Amino acid sequence: MIIDVEKLPKEGRKISEDFEFLSVALIEESAVFLKPVHTELTMKKEGEEILIKGKIITCFSLICSRCLVPFESFVDSKFDLIYLPEELELIQDKLESDDINKLFYYNGKIDIEEVILEQLNLVFPAKPLCSDDCQGICPVCGKVIRDSECVCVTKNSALRLKKLKMFIKEKS
Ligand SMILES: [Zn+2]
Ligand SMILES: [Zn+2]
Helix, strand or coil: CEEEHHHCCCCCEEEEEEECCCHHHCCCCCCEECCCEEEEEEEEEECCEEEEEEEEEEEEEEECCCCCCEEEEEEEEEEEEEEEEHHHHHHHHHCCHHHCCCEEEECCEEEHHHHHHHHHHHHCCCCCCCCCCCCCECCCCCCECCCCCCCHHHHHHHHHHHHHHHHHHHHC
């Protein structure tokens, strides 16, 4: 969806739509879209600036970086962006300091799908985790510890305790 900046109505434009993307467009390689991206946003022109305020809601499947089990990750994120025309990029270093984080649009157009994709790519954690206390995979048996498929930890500590008790007994 390409928006022609010149054609934006004075009162701004509201967009409420579901966008479908290919999962390969995401920077997180393990991410797979489970739903289209529901988008609500308003675009308004103020002088040279284009203000975009919006909200995206979707759901991904990600792979946990510790246990390697896929899990669902919900996105409900808001953003507030300011775009400037490309001419101003040339004098970027002369812009005021609070203008540094502003984005630029080219040829008088803004691609809404590109904006959304960029926002989505910002929400991914560097290391996705199925839960904060995910214990990952057991180095002994290679099974996922969370699923209690792995009994190594309990077996080992029970064994150690038994040995310790025997040791103490022998000493006394
Ligand atoms: Zn995990
Ligand atoms: Zn184990």
